[in-house]
Amino acid sequence: MDTLLIIDDEPIIRKLLSRMLELEGYEVFQAADCAAGLKQLKLHMPQVVLCDVFLPDGNGVMFISEIKRQCPDCEVILLTAHGNIEDGVQAIKNGAFDYITKGDDNNKIIPIISRAMDRVKRSKEHISSTACSFDAILGTSAVLQRSVMLARKVSATDVTVLLTGETGTGKEIFAQAIHQASARNKNGFIAVNCSAFSKDLLESELFGYKAGSFTGALKDKKGLFEMADHGTIFLDEIGEMAFELQAKLLRVLETGEYIKIGDTKPTKVDVRIISATNRNLKEEIEKGNFREDLFYRISVFQIPLPPLRERKEDIKLLADTFLKRFSKKQNKQVDGMTDDCLAALLRAEWKGNVRELRNVMERSVIVCDRQLTLQDLPFELQDTAVENNGKETADFDLASIERRHIAKVLQHTGGNKTEASRLLKIGLTTLYRKIEEYKL
Numbered sequence: 001m002d003t004l005l006i007i008d009d010e011p012i013i014r015k016l017l018s019r020m021l022e023l024e025g026y027e028v029f030q031a032a033d034c035a036a037g038l039k040q041l042k043l044h045m046p047q048v049v050l051c052d053v054f055l056p057d058g059n060g061v062m063f064i065s066e067i068k069r070q071c072p073d074c075e076v077i078l079l080t081a082h083g084n085i086e087d088g089v090q091a092i093k094n095g096a097f098d099y100i101t102k103g104d105d106n107n108k109i110i111p112i113i114s115r116a117m118d119r120v121k122r123s124k125e126h127i128s129s130t131a132c133s134f135d136a137i138l139g140t141s142a143v144l145q146r147s148v149m150l151a152r153k154v155s156a157t158d159v160t161v162l163l164t165g166e167t168g169t170g171k172e173i174f175a176q177a178i179h180q181a182s183a184r185n186k187n188g189f190i191a192v193n194c195s196a197f198s199k200d201l202l203e204s205e206l207f208g209y210k211a212g213s214f215t216g217a218l219k220d221k222k223g224l225f226e227m228a229d230h231g232t233i234f235l236d237e238i239g240e241m242a243f244e245l246q247a248k249l250l251r252v253l254e255t256g257e258y259i260k261i262g263d264t265k266p267t268k269v270d271v272r273i274i275s276a277t278n279r280n281l282k283e284e285i286e287k288g289n290f291r292e293d294l295f296y297r298i299s300v301f302q303i304p305l306p307p308l309r310e311r312k313e314d315i316k317l318l319a320d321t322f323l324k325r326f327s328k329k330q331n332k333q334v335d336g337m338t339d340d341c342l343a344a345l346l347r348a349e350w351k352g353n354v355r356e357l358r359n360v361m362e363r364s365v366i367v368c369d370r371q372l373t374l375q376d377l378p379f380e381l382q383d384t385a386v387e388n389n390g391k392e393t394a395d396f397d398l399a400s401i402e403r404r405h406i407a408k409v410l411q412h413t414g415g416n417k418t419e420a421s422r423l424l425k426i427g428l429t430t431l432y433r434k435i436e437e438y439k440l
Contacts, residue, residue, distance in 0.1 A: 001027040002117050003044060007037040007060070008052040008079060013102065017050065024110060034058040034066075041071045047120045048113060050100070052079045053087050061087050064094040075116040132176040132189075138321055139314035143306040147174070154301045155181035160253070162298050163276040165305030168355030171276035172236060174305065179232040184272060187231035190224050194235055199242035204261060207248065213262020223260065225252065225269050232272045238298065239279035239290060246291045253297045273298060308350040308357065318354060319345055322361035323372060330365055337372035344374055344381045375439075379408050403438040406431070410440060 004021055008014050009032050018028040029044050031037040033056045049067055053060040064076050078091035078099040088099030097116045100109055137148055154161055155178040163171040172191055179189045197205060208223030224233060252258050253273065257266040275298045284290035308315065327334040350356055360378060368376040375382065382404060406424065413419040421431040
């Protein structure tokens, strides 16, 4: 449902506007002043905000900048008194979408709100299409580009695709890109992790059920296949699917129909299936855990995704991208990273692949100051031997060992220096001195 926030200190105005907009199908939240408005913004992230000029704790015209800072994707419409055009013009300069005079009738108010809502949706659709396209797949290495090339080619078809690779290699991003580049991109893309549900729960999630089919089934439920009709469904970790449920999935692939739990007639769907697994499905077939006939139906076109350790030339691009993303998210100015920091990233094994690198960069941005250094990385990366003139060396001096140990204890205590001094068995004053000395 489209959401709006009304910030106005007059209860009657809030009530009248809320009632009018709810009748138009909007979900409306209310606040009486700037402070309450900020709380509602953080809680609901509305798409459109209607803000009065005169508020008990601030001026609405000036408050627009703060609204946009807290909720940059929303559009703000100023509520002005009759004839107060100057406030409306200044509000637009401050980032407002438009302004409404409180005396305006519905024929003026509703179209302005509708246009503001449309702008928010168009903006989000543009961001979403970009984020889900092949442009979102970062890397120039040959192994990755081969996978991208295969994905681009198969996106123009309607065949099933099986994405294989280790956890964290970006299988869902590839699935979204294939869908976005396909003729089905105007319809839904629905992702489900098969390992996150038990057999019975996954069956009801995928195929739905009829009311009364079991205890607690109080009304009909649409399954994800029905919701993805004419679109794409992404079955992540398909190797975890229960053997009995695989037969029902096979029927969908062969006939395009299935029977809901508690139903007597089949439901027909037109859905493209993209699957993914980090398991060797041929080995699972030999063990009796996966149906061979289903394997051949879901793997008409296979695309292997390379682990990060096989495309280390992409690490700098990925790290720089995550650095910019998370510094913006944390509202911090971070001027790149030091050479030894990058060297540590290039040396790492990255068993969790791109997902692990992403998490490391987010954590490191939080703890860093003006520039990302080796000391801002997790300790396991800091402890890796440093490459020097082709030889593996390490920091064996006592100060380096002491610094790493104190930093590790501080991380363990979540920055609680009193608890850290207790565990280190040193005085709190000594700990503060060493923190200053080692710039922790």
